[in-house]
Amino acid sequence: MGFIIMFRRTILPLLLALIFLAVFNVGLYTQLAGSPRISTVTLPYFNDFSDPEILDFPRFGGDWDIRDEQLVQISTSGFDLGILLPMEIPAEQSYQASVDLRYLGGSMGGGIIFNANNAQTRQRSHMARFNIDNNQLYIIYGYFGDDSDFRGQGSISLDIPPNTPETMRLGVLVGTENYRIVLNDAIITDDIGLQYYGGTVGMITSASQVAFDNLRVEAWSGQADITAPSPTPVPVTENNLPDVALSENTVFGDSFDNIGDGDNPWVAFSGNWIFEDGGFIQTQAEGFDLGAGYNQLVSNHSVQVTLTHIAGQGGGVLFNMAEPNSQRRAHMVRYVHDADFLTWGYFNEDGQFTGQGSAPVPTPDNMPHTLTIRNTGDAYFIDLDGSILAENVPVVMRGGYAGLVTAQSHVRFDDFRLFTIDGVVDTSPQPEANINQFEAVNGTWAFGEEITQSDSDTTDYIAGTGIAGETYRISVTIDLPDGLDDAGAGIIFHMAGRDDHANGQMVRFSNGGQELFWGTYDENRQFTGAGSTPLGIDMQVPNTLTLTVRAETYDIAINDETIVQDIPVDSRFGWVGLLAFRGPVSFTNFTLGLGN
Amino acid sequence: MQANQVHDNMTANTNRISRFGNWIAQPQHRWWVYPLFAFIITRTIIFLAAYLTEIAFPGMSGEGYYHVNPNNIWLDVWARWDSGFYLSIINTGYEYTIGLQSNVAFFPLYPLLVKWLSDILGNVLLAGIIVSNALLYGSLIFLYRLTEHELDSESAERAVFYIAAFPTAFFFSAIYTESTFLFFSIGAMYFARKGQWAWASLMGLMCGSSRIVGVLSFGIIGMEWLRYHGWTFSTIHKREAWANMFKGIRSDWGNLAIIFIVPLGLLSYMLFLNQQFADPIAFSSVQSAWGREMIGPIAVLMRDVRLLLSGDFLRGDIWYHIALDLVPTFVVFASLWWMWRRFGESYAVLAALSVLIPLSSGSQSLSRYVLVIFPFFMMLGYFGRYRWLDRILTLTFSIFLGIFTGLFVNWIFIA
Secondary structure (H helix, E strand, C coil): CHHHHHHHHHHHHHHHHHHHHHHHHHHHHHHCCCCCCCCCCCCCEEECCCCHHHHHCCEECCCEEEECCEEEECCCCCCCEEEECCCCECCCCCEEEEEEEEEEEEEEEEEEEEEECCCCCCCCEEEEEEEEECCEEEEEEEEECCCCCEEEEEEEECCCCCCCCCCEEEEEEECCCEEEEEECCEEEEEEEECCCCCEEEEEEEEEEEEEEEEEEEEECCCCCCCCCCCCCCECCCCCCCCCCCCHHHEEEEECCCCCECCECCEEECCCCEEEECCEEEECCCCCCCEEEEECCCECCEEEEEEEEEEECCCCEEEEEECCCCCCCCEEEEEECCCCCEEEEEEECCCCCEEEEEEEECCCCCCCEEEEEEEECCCEEEEEECCEEEEEEEECCCCCCEEEEEECCCEEEEEEEEEEECCCCECCCCCCHHHHCCCEECCCCEECCCCEEECCCCCCEEEEEEEEEECCEEEEEEEECCCCCCCCEEEEEEEECECCECCCCEEEEEEHHHCEEEEEEECCCCCEEEEEEEECCCCCCCCEEEEEEECCCEEEEEECCEEEEEEEECCCCCEEEEEEEECCCEEEEEEEEEECC | CCHHHHHHHHHHHHHHHHHHHHHHCCHHHHHHHHHHHHHHHHHHHHHHHHHHHHHHCCCCCCCCCCCCCCCCHHHHCCCCCCHHHHHHHHHHCCCCCCCCCCHHHCCCHHHHHHHHHHHHHCCHHHHHHHHHHHHHHHHHHHHHHHHHHHCCHHHHHHHHHHHHHCCCHHHHCCCCCHHHHHHHHHHHHHHHHCCCHHHHHHHHHHHHCCCHHHHHHHHHHHHHHHHHCCCCHHHCCCHHHHHHHHHHHHHCHHHHHHHCCCCHHHHHHHHHHHHHHCCCCHHHHHHHHHCCCCCCHHHHHHHHHHHHHCCECCCCECCHHHHHHHHHHHHHHHHHHHHHHHHCHHHHHHHHHHHHHHHCCCCCCHHHHHHHCHHHHHHHHHHCCCHHHHHHHHHHHHHHHHHHHHHHHCCCCCC
16 A cells, blocks of 8 residues: 555656656657758859759748749748858858849849858848839848848949849859959949858848749859950040040149149048159058049049059049048949959948949059049049940039049059039139048047147047058147146057047157157057157247158157157058147147158 | 427436536536636637637738738637747757847747647647647646645635636647646646655656746745745744754655756756757847846836836827736735745745746746746635625736737737
């Protein structure tokens, strides 16, 4: 009897617990373990969808099927429905992916998802796909972030009817740092920065039925290998030239022969620009869209430039710039850095580039080439060495400045011409201060002919000038406040950002002008002094501080008298700012000359 | 057939019904009859409400608002919101993507039961609904027996009705784990209260396999074992309580050891997660994808109350979920002292932790979590002896149960 009770109360439930644990664990591993992993595919990969294997691949939404040996996504109700290859492309592998697409219905479009870091979803991936907006067909491109939300990097308007029944081949050439988009074997935009690296590739649709075919993913050398017809220059004739005569309307020309430090209309806003032997040269061979603006306002202008690639290729021109010190809100035409193409388009307010087209051109080699933009006001024409490459490209940005640009190349510009279209030219010299886009980092700054910082707390107040460079000569006249024995002011250069003084090197008066000291901010913005020297100058009056910054060292001069020479420069390039310790401090006669 | 023959047949049928009525009304059958009544009445309400709402109102549509079986509304309406995760576990197994909402957050016992039954029935949705409702009925029986044990049969009758008619009780019939958890949770307490430690531990083991807070059963059964041997929090200052405890350890160590099988369900799942995804606490790691952040219950309450009060009540521009979640939460908190005094500390600790653990990272879905705090419904059963309160609870619970069921099937988030 006792055993029966014990069996019922203890042994039976323990046996059941044992059985439960065994069954539970077996069930976990046999019934609830994830689906068996699909065998991965490797480069090169080609699929003409003659078998339904791809339907086993990971997908995120949509109704995918194989019909007539095409992969079809049927659902029109969902956004960003995709299917991914079980592939793991290393981050350092350049590759190209392309696929044929044909609309079956719906309103938006299909495309390619690439560098997808999440093998199951769109999270952390890039995408380029068709999109219809206001009855206009576009390619939109960007990336899905950590939160899987799409962030656009740009769009390209296409001269193709929306919902065209024609098959189009969309591709991406994916490098290690950037990518380009190819439509029907022509590059339509390039040098788009990557946010995510490596991963896998797939197809994606949004509110549309799309048929995909001939998916091809293969390694790429990183150099463009687009099968495109040889450039066929269009002869310049009276008929196909726009009605923009150039020579009679030249308003500014610069052959870079007589540039002096104090009379420089050029504003370099990125890259390393120097004047040398009658040329204006951008020497920094790495980096995209490194530019310099010509500080002369000419509403509605055409522009012509002669350029020679010294290393790499990627030179070009900016025009209709809203500001001379930024490519934001500007049109750009330039060589593609590693392909024999010229590309054109515009940068928006956020600096995102939207391509308007591209054309194959002969390799520029190290020969001079003349690039001319003829601007009619509403459209522009591009000619290279007398051959028209594009006609009637819509003008989107309508600013009044022009400039020069390079990408991944060392380029020499020998001649720059600016032409007016309608004679609306402001020929008055632009105030020096206007070339700068001052921006307060902290403190209370007022920017104008005289720049002042009026907060009086015992801390460093910084304002960015909006200018960056490597070698230059900066000068500013400083008036310290009377009666504040510890007040100071000076210059900070090689800052990490226009409003970020990390890595910046600082030179300033201190102790009411009784001393000059200098040092460096580290990446955490912690200052370390590098040296100081007592000054015997009268700070009751303004004094001029001048820095001559070279690649390796810099000099400090006060009122044109050199105080210290050859102080080491810690970094090669950065942004310039003004600095005040306490206030009110006023700065006047701020000048910056490029080169040395 | 002649008239007198018809009359005789009717009389015979009436007698049979009458005898059946008398039979089920006998006291020894109450433990299964009253739960059955409560089950039938409340399930009729929610099944009708769900069906009528689905066909009468369009509900939400678009991406994410899935319909597992649109050809059978009676089944389809019970798969909403988190049901998709359970169905994905059943259909394709566990998957885990760091940073995304993944089904590893959902414990395996319920999907495993559904999976096995669906292999027999050939219909996952039907299997899920059957498992949910069968375990609900089992839960009601356990609740009846436990409440009868702690209070009286009248309180037990009311308690089973209140829990089955609670406004969020439709989750008991949906593809959710509520009824599974409730069944094993009450079962563990029931057997612990009876001093049947092996059965209690078996129930606790399964409870810990059905939801993360199920592992609380380990502590609850342990507390009951201590109470059984004369040690409680309220006697902690008494020397004899400690002496009793040590005596219990010496004399009843076997049962104490058995209690340690309770966490094995959770450990099994953790081993599985480690083997599959190299993250044994993936069910916890994934919580941030639901916007849950461990900031503590007080911070959550302050944040959510502030959010609620910042709305415009006249225009209806308020975070109504917060109200839905916080009202029952506050009521449970307010009841803790009574539960402690009337049922014992293990009930109060169970109720408190069942709220505090989820509340530490957010108030979202608390009105659903409250649903399985059975001591709360035992208390309501006790106070339902006041007729006015019984009527208020019966009326409001039934009305809101119908409304919330309708909202749920129309893809309007409730909990």
